[in-house]
Amino acid sequence: MEENHLNRRCELLLIGGSAGSLEVLFRLLPLLRADLPFPVALVLHRRNSGDSTLSELLASKTLNPTQEVEDKEPVTPGTIYLAPADYHLLIEHNRTFSLDYSEKINFSRPSIDVTFESAAEVYGPGLVAILLSGANEDGTSGLTAVKQAGGMAVAQNPDTAQMPFMPHYAITHLPIDHVFDTIEMAAFINSLT
Amino acid sequence: MIEEEDIDLLLNDLFDLYGYDFTRYSRASLKRRIIRLCSLDKFPSFAELRYRVRNDPSYLKRFVEEVTVNVTEMFRDPAFYKSLREEVLPVLGTKPFIRVWHAGCSTGEEVYSMAILLKEANLLRRSLLYATDLNPSVLEKVRKGIFPLALMKQYSESYISSGGTADFSSYYTAQYGQAKFDSELSEKIIISTHNLVSDSSFNEFDLILCRNVLIYFDKELQDRVLKLFDASLGTLGYLALGTKETLKFSAVQHKFKQLNREKIWKKII
Numbered sequence: 180m181e182e183n184h185l186n187r188r189c190e191l192l193l194i195g196g197s198a199g200s201l202e203v204l205f206r207l208l209p210l211l212r213a214d215l216p217f218p219v220a221l222v223l224h225r226r227n228s229g230d231s232t233l234s235e236l237l238a239s240k241t242l243n244p245t246q247e248v249e250d251k252e253p254v255t256p257g258t259i260y261l262a263p264a265d266y267h268l269l270i271e272h273n274r275t276f277s278l279d280y281s282e283k284i285n286f287s288r289p290s291i292d293v294t295f296e297s298a299a300e301v302y303g304p305g306l307v308a309i310l311l312s313g314a315n316e317d318g319t320s321g322l323t324a325v326k327q328a329g330g331m332a333v334a335q336n337p338d339t340a341q342m343p344f345m346p347h348y349a350i351t352h353l354p355i356d357h358v359f360d361t362i363e364m365a366a367f368i369n370s371l372t
Numbered sequence: 373m374i375e376e377e378d379i380d381l382l383l384n385d386l387f388d389l390y391g392y393d394f395t396r397y398s399r400a401s402l403k404r405r406i407i408r409l410c411s412l413d414k415f416p417s418f419a420e421l422r423y424r425v426r427n428d429p430s431y432l433k434r435f436v437e438e439v440t441v442n443v444t445e446m447f448r449d450p451a452f453y454k455s456l457r458e459e460v461l462p463v464l465g466t467k468p469f470i471r472v473w474h475a476g477c478s479t480g481e482e483v484y485s486m487a488i489l490l491k492e493a494n495l496l497r498r499s500l501l502y503a504t505d506l507n508p509s510v511l512e513k514v515r516k517g518i519f520p521l522a523l524m525k526q527y528s529e530s531y532i533s534s535g536g537t538a539d540f541s542s543y544y545t546a547q548y549g550q551a552k553f554d555s556e557l558s559e560k561i562i563i564s565t566h567n568l569v570s571d572s573s574f575n576e577f578d579l580i581l582c583r584n585v586l587i588y589f590d591k592e593l594q595d596r597v598l599k600l601f602d603a604s605l606g607t608l609g610y611l612a613l614g615t616k617e618t619l620k621f622s623a624v625q626h627k628f629k630q631l632n633r634e635k636i637w638k639k640i641i
C-alpha cells in the first residue's frame with residue numbers, strides 16, 4: 180500500500196470523526212509537527228451542541244493554532260479548524276469557509292459527507308481526507324467524492340477504532356488509499372508537504 | 373455534475389425574468405440546494421430544471437422555498453436570549469416605544485420567542501415586532517403562529533435555559549398535535565415580505581435580529597446588508613447576528629461595539 184504520497188502536494192487535510200474519534204485526536208494531535216504547511220479541518224459529530232470548549236481542548240494538544248471556524252474565514256495553512264457544532268461546513272472556490280444551517284444529513288450536522296464533497300470540488304487532487312471512528316455511515320459518500328476528484332482517502336484501522344463501523348463501511352465501499360492506526364496516521368500526516 | 377457556468381445561467385434567468393438576485397449568495401451552499409432540488413423534483417438534467425424555471429412562473433415559488441434554508445427553532449442558543457433578557461431589554465425598556473425587526477425570520481419561531489421575552493419584561497404592550505423574509509410561504513406560518521407540538525418539550529427546555537421562569541405551555545394551546553401560540557403575542561407581529569438583497573430600509577428600529585441569514589451571502593453582499601441595518605437602526609440601537617456571524621472586518625464595524633460574548637452589538641455612532 181505504500182504509495183507515492185510523498186511527492187503529492189497536500190493543500191488541505193480533512194479529518195472526519197464520530198463516536199470514539201475524540202480519543203484518537205487527543206493522541207494524534209500531539210504527534211503532529213508544528214507549522215504544518217497545509218490547513219487542517221476537523222468535522223466531528225458532537226453529542227452536546229452547546230459545548231464551545233472543544234476547540235480549546237483540542238488547541239491544548241497541539242502547537243498549531245486551533246480554532247472554531249467563523250463564517251467566510253479564509254482557509255489558512257498551518258491552522259487547525261474545527262467545524263462549529265450544529266452547522267454544516269462548506270468551502271468556497273475562493274478558499275473561504277461557508278457555514279450552512281440546513282437540514283441534518285444522516286442525523287448529523289455537521290455532516291462529514293457535506294464537507295468532504297464540497298472540499299473535493301475545490302481542492303481536487305490537493306485534498307487528503309481521513310475518516311476516524313464512528314457508528315454511522317457518514318463520510319463514505321464524502322470519501323468517494325474525494326477519490327473521484329483525484330484526492331486521497333484514508334481510514335482509521337477499524338481494529339483500532341472504538342466504533343469500527345464508520346471506517347469499516349468506507350473501506351468496504353470504496354478503494355481506500357491507506358488504512359492506519361494512530362501512530363501510522365501521525366507519521367503519514369507529518370510526511371505530507 | 374452541474375458546472376459553475378450552468379448555475380450562472382440559471383441565476384441570470386432568475387434575475388432577468390423574476391427580479392430575484394441570488395448571484396451573491398454563498399455559492400457552495402446554493403449549489404448544494406440546487407442539486408438537492410433537482411433530485412427532489414426528479415429533473416433528469418440540470419437543463420430541464422432551467423427550462424422549468426424559465427417557462428413556469430408558478431414553479432418559481434417552489435424554487436425559492438427549496439433553495440433558501442428555512443430551518444429555525446424557538447430559543448435557539450439560550451445564552452443569546454438570556455443576554456437579550458438581562459442586558460438589552462432593560463435598556464430598551466427606558467424607551468416609550470420599542471420597534472424590533474426580525475430580518476430573515478423564516479417560520480417565526482424566533483419572533484415568538486422574542487415576543488415572549490418582551491411580555492415577561494412587561495414591554496410587549498408598547499412593542500412592535502416586524503417579521504420579514506423574502507419567502508412568502510414561511511411568512512404564512514408566522515401569521516398562524518402554529519408549530520408542531522412534538523417540539524415543545526425541547527423548546528421548553530431552551531426557554532428555561534434562557535432564564536424563563538413561567539410555565540412554557542401557558543403560551544400556547546395544544547390541539548391536534550399542534551401548538552397554537554397566544555394571539556396576545558401574534559397581535560404584536562407585523563408581517564411583510566422584504567428582500568435584503570434588493571429592498572431598502574423601511575423604518576427605524578431599536579433592535580434588529582438577523583440570525584443565520586448572512587452565512588448564505590458572500591462577503592460583499594454581507595457588507596451591503598450590514599449597511600442597510602446600520603441605516604435602519606436608531607442611535608444606541610442593537611444588532612444581533614447568528615452565533616457564527618460577525619461584524620468584524622465589515623465596513624460598519626467601527627460604528628458598533630460588541631456587548632459581550634454573544635453576537636449582539638450596540639450602535640455607538
Ligand SMILES: C[S@@+](CC[C@H](N)C(=O)[O-])C[C@H]1O[C@@H](n2cnc3c(N)ncnc32)[C@H](O)[C@@H]1O
Binds near residue numbers: 440444504510568
Ligand atoms: C436559516 S433561516 C434563519 C431563521 C432564523 N433567523 C434563525 O436563526 O433561526 C434563513 C432565512 O433567511 C431567509 N432569506 C434568505 N435570503 C433572504 C433575503 N435575500 N432577504 C430576506 N430573507 C432571506 C430565508 O428565506 C430563511 O427563511
